[in-house]
Amino acid sequence: MHQALAAEADAPIELGPAWRHGFAALGSSFYTELRPTPLPQPHLVSLNRSLAAELGLDADLLATPEAVAAFTGNALPAGSRPLATVYSGHQFGVWAGQLGDGRAILLGGVETPAGVQELQLKGAGRTPYSRMGDGRAVLRSSIREYLCSEAMQGLGVPTTRALLVTGSPQPVRREEIETASVVTRVAPSFVRFGHFEHFSARGQEEELRQLADYVIDTFYPHVRGSEALAGNPYANLLEQVSARTAAMVAQWQAVGFCHGVMNTDNMSMLGLTIDYGPFQFLDAFVPNHICNHSDETGRYAYNRQPNVAYWNLFCLGQALLPLIGDQELALAALEPYQASFPRELESRMRDKLGLVDEQPGDRQLVEGILTLLAADRVDYPVFWRRLSAFVAGSELAPVRDLFLDRPGFDGWVSQYEARLPDGRAEAGQRMLRTNPKYVLRNHLCELAIRQAKLGDFSEVEALLSLVQSPFDEHPGHEDKAGFPPDWAAHIEISCSS
Template structure:
């Protein structure tokens, strides 16, 4: 930290009321510790719209003391830094104790949208770092920062990102890179793995304490006696199953690949969490594997719905000591099988500009997906061009995406016969559903290359686009088009 900053402040005062509900669960759940400072911190990007949503002063956040605080070099007055312990299944195998190996929770702050927790990712070693260094690199921090805001822009439940700070301090991954810290924001960072941790150890009282905290804080409706035989823990499992089902349906409709859906990367609130080897599809390849570390394809795009259910089953096993009725636990999980297909069909109808469900809609959706897959058609470009076709633009830009034009023509005839009479209204809905701008891998890569040279302008430009992805941004048409050929060779792994 700069000497002048150190002399002028012992802690940064945000002027907010802090809440420490998770910390108050006690030492069985976390270890209190301070972040480890980084040398020469500097601001990479500040999410000004989010700062204002949280009721925070952007100028203060971007000031030298603010940059020091978001890097972990200066305490935030009223915060209570800690790293939480959890366990989990990784790539389908029980991994035992894990925990916040490089993330430090500062606590929750009162905002106009309710209490939001702040967490520093990359803030140094914790008791749960295992063999890790507790750091994040600039590359992965920029990816998470941009993608969490891209998901927010698309209306997909997600953790948020407030700030990215950088440091010249070296960090070794596949190569030597520079360190960074991303400040994450969410109502809670509790994961499926937090419950698995205590269940695996046979610690029923901490398990119950955690479940009661989550229910009372986030799911108070689970106390209502009418839900699942009046069992609040079964009701919690049902609610999480339904939120997860809706989330994954949104992923599938958007063409989003998470890349590493371990149980410790699943939010108990149904949020997208832990952005690592993610990718939005370019060509529509249903079995696409975005994670270079995923040798078996466990987390391929088309496997995500089943993996989510598998993870929920693990959560159900963890909650079973509290539910105390296996049949009731299975009934709670059944809601996933109802909600996921219903949500996915609804979202795919919206992408097609269709209203209330009618006979034949499922066949229309399945038909176009088969055509897209057969010709490996660019997924975002197709949907945006189809939206414009319905608005009155020419057909050729859509038709030319297909090698099997005859097959597309046959599908189109059925589609046009099904479109609502008011095609203008249908197209307006489609243009609000099918984004013009998607955070493709090559766009991230170009921003990262510039950032490594100290130029963060492309990070700022992408942030602006993904926060309003359905709009037209004059001068940025190239970012809405096809990826360059070299994009197919980008490899992202668990270090991403």
């Protein structure tokens, strides 16, 4: 079957790098091979030329009609081997059973200067795992994922990437009729917690071990020789994933990122931010903010994300327990999260404050400003950027004016100034390289999407440039660095996004 499919899939477009199919080598228990479903009249929405260069791909080639057709699913790059993977998972805390790539098709991995990177088409049509879905993505959601994955990369947060977005006039029904789109996602691997849950729940221990060995040998080979956790490689795998997840979520909290749908099938085994849907960067600092209109209980509110991540890791530990063989060992492998997360977050917050070392009282200093920000619902990105400018040499008034509780802020800033290092101006410059001027707020996405629906993709390109270098000034774009308009508070983002 594979040989016939591969021969049929060969197309004139040659990307250049050699293809590698590590996940496909696991066997048919892990996926279904299938071709994407074509879309009529595909066109290029945006091409991430900087990522293309990182991958060693020819950006001009990727912009050709032949490449646009290939990355819309109408043809296939020579050497690719399209497949949809099967996984299961907990959704909103409830076991959902079998899930899988319902609208994503993995083409395979390509050799790049940064190692093998997998290319995946999201929105490429129905698969055996689509359940009641149509297997499509819409232009709105594709633009949001494309821009946000690159925004996270620009902020230094571990993430999947996005190479290009294509569109089609094909109608797709969501809350309203929209048009189809495909985003090409890039990551070393798209393996999720849910892949392990799937085989564990079914009692398929051989497949579970095969998958774990693949992830270890490909991405964590050092755990084979580790003497930690009784030398158990599967416990050491869980420990590594726990540590990476702790670091990732600490970065989310520091930059004010709300994922919106932290199901176990949306958690990466590599500690990457994955599956951008109802995400949001905070405007006002509201700790219990819920960005997902579908999240009626607030399970994935901003301040609950750290605990949910641990809950998800506990589910992964349960899935790996048949391989680990000892419940206490599995629990010990989760300890790095509980130990690392607060340490990672405190480190990130010290960076935001321009503090170069750790001193007693730092936690109280951080908690003090967060309490003030929450009480007055102060704009989170604007506060940190103005504070950075103040430390670098600007006036205090623009920072102070953000607060209703002026005496409370005055008391805090007095303590803060006493804590600043001697090289204050240098600390301010570090802060300006830590606290972004440009954040991908929901209203900026919405404006770009509105123009894109009219066939004008210039705002998508402008935002891509800003979020890829969010700490720079970008003269002429200051309007995108200010407060959100009043109507932004009424934007509703749901799981269909």
